[in-house]
Amino acid sequence: MALLDIKGVESGYGQLQILWGIDLDVAQGETVLLLGANSAGKTTLLRTLIGLLPCWAGSIEFDGQALQTLRPDQRIRRGIAFMSELGVFPGLSIEENIRLGGYALSPAQVRKRSGELFELFPALAQKRRHLASSLSGGQRKMLGIAKVLVSQPRLLLMDEPSSGLAPVFVKQVIEALQTVIGRGDTSLLIAEQNVAFLRLADRGFLIDGGRVKLSGTRQELENEDAVRAAYFGL
Ligand code: ATP
Numbered sequence: 001m002a003l004l005d006i007k008g009v010e011s012g013y014g015q016l017q018i019l020w021g022i023d024l025d026v027a028q029g030e031t032v033l034l035l036g037a038n039s040a041g042k043t044t045l046l047r048t049l050i051g052l053l054p055c056w057a058g059s060i061e062f063d064g065q066a067l068q069t070l071r072p073d074q075r076i077r078r079g080i081a082f083m084s085e086l087g088v089f090p091g092l093s094i095e096e097n098i099r100l101g102g103y104a105l106s107p108a109q110v111r112k113r114s115g116e117l118f119e120l121f122p123a124l125a126q127k128r129r130h131l132a133s134s135l136s137g138g139q140r141k142m143l144g145i146a147k148v149l150v151s152q153p154r155l156l157l158m159d160e161p162s163s164g165l166a167p168v169f170v171k172q173v174i175e176a177l178q179t180v181i182g183r184g185d186t187s188l189l190i191a192e193q194n195v196a197f198l199r200l201a202d203r204g205f206l207i208d209g210g211r212v213k214l215s216g217t218r219q220e221l222e223n224e225d226a227v228r229a230a231y232f233g234l
Contacts, residue, residue, distance in 0.1 A: 001064060003028045003187050004049075004155055008058030011048040018044045019210040021058065026155065026187050033201035033218075034191040035227070041210040042191035043085075046157045049189075050082040051075050062155070077104075081153035085163045087144030090133035094124050094143055097132050101147035110150065117146045120179055138169030142176045149180065155187045156180075162194040170196060198222065 002025035012018040018041050026032045036042050047053040049060060051072035060067040067075055076082075088097050098117060102110035118125035121142050127135065132143055141161055148156060161177070162170045177200055180186060190197055198204060204221045206214040214224060221227050 002026060002061075003030075003063060004189065005061040006049070006058065009045070009048060009055055009060065010057040011044060011053050011055055013044075013053070017056070017210070019048065022207070022210070022212055024205050024212065024215075026189050027202075028154075029184055029187055030202045031181050031188040031190065031200055033197055033204035034189060034207065035193070035195065035198070035204050035221075036191070036207040037193055040193075040207045042193075042207065043159055044210070045207070046082065046159050046189070046191055049075075049157055050080060052082075076151075076153075079154035081148045081151060081156050083144055083148045083156065083158045083161070085159050088132045088140055088147060090140075091131065093129050093131055094135070095128045097143055097147050098150055101150035104151060113150045113152070117149060120183075121146055121176065136169060137165045138172035141165065141169070141173045145173075145176055145180065149186070153186060155189065158188065158190045160192055161190065162192060162197070170194060174200060195227070 004026040006022060006024050009022040010017065010019050022045060034042050034045065044053065048055050051070060055068040062078055062080060089100070095114070098114050099110055102113060105113070118128065123139055124143055124146060132140060135143060161173050165173065174196060181188065181200060198218055198221060201218050203217050204215065205212050206221070206227060214221065214226060216224070
């Protein structure tokens, strides 16, 4: 059974429909890439999944239970986390940012989880008392990932982790995500227009104009002419 199973999802802003019947699923332990150009509807879909936007039609099931009528905080409590493009609070220290990510946990749990995350991301541990604003772009994203992992989500929705980053930092973020995926306890749905993220994914969905145009395994997508033409420039 899929961990996340969405069927026929429609959504938008006010009268403006953006998503036109999206079908997508993420299995337990799987990493799925939501690939699409600017304005394809990636952010809109993630916002609809976490409940920041209403689902107009269709169904969103998580672990076999319907989510579409639940508030965002109820969805978060079920084990879904959302990492937006913004990510961290620059005026707080690294430690404080991570502590904020665990607002729903006891202080002892936060200490334990922070320790584990600092082991996972040693570059952050060295700077734990520094302000987040002092980090490089790539390390800031790493902090954003650590912050959202404190609550041990079963499914992490990530909105464009590469946004605003120079290629060298994109590589750092991909490596950080590889570490997270390697631990195997979090499923990921990553929205990206950077095809470099395909290498992390088990499967991918290409969306355009609020519709799924293609889906398949990483290998199938890499060999797909439409993906090669649009994203690899071939
Ligand atoms: P990007 O890489 O630009 O974030 P995206 O695939 O995430 O692209 P969305 O942000 O989901 O795309 O945008 C899809 C469409 O929804 C776009 O046409 C955009 O102009 C529109 N849109 C986004 N936010 C709003 C809003 N608050 N009100 C009205 N329309 C919006």
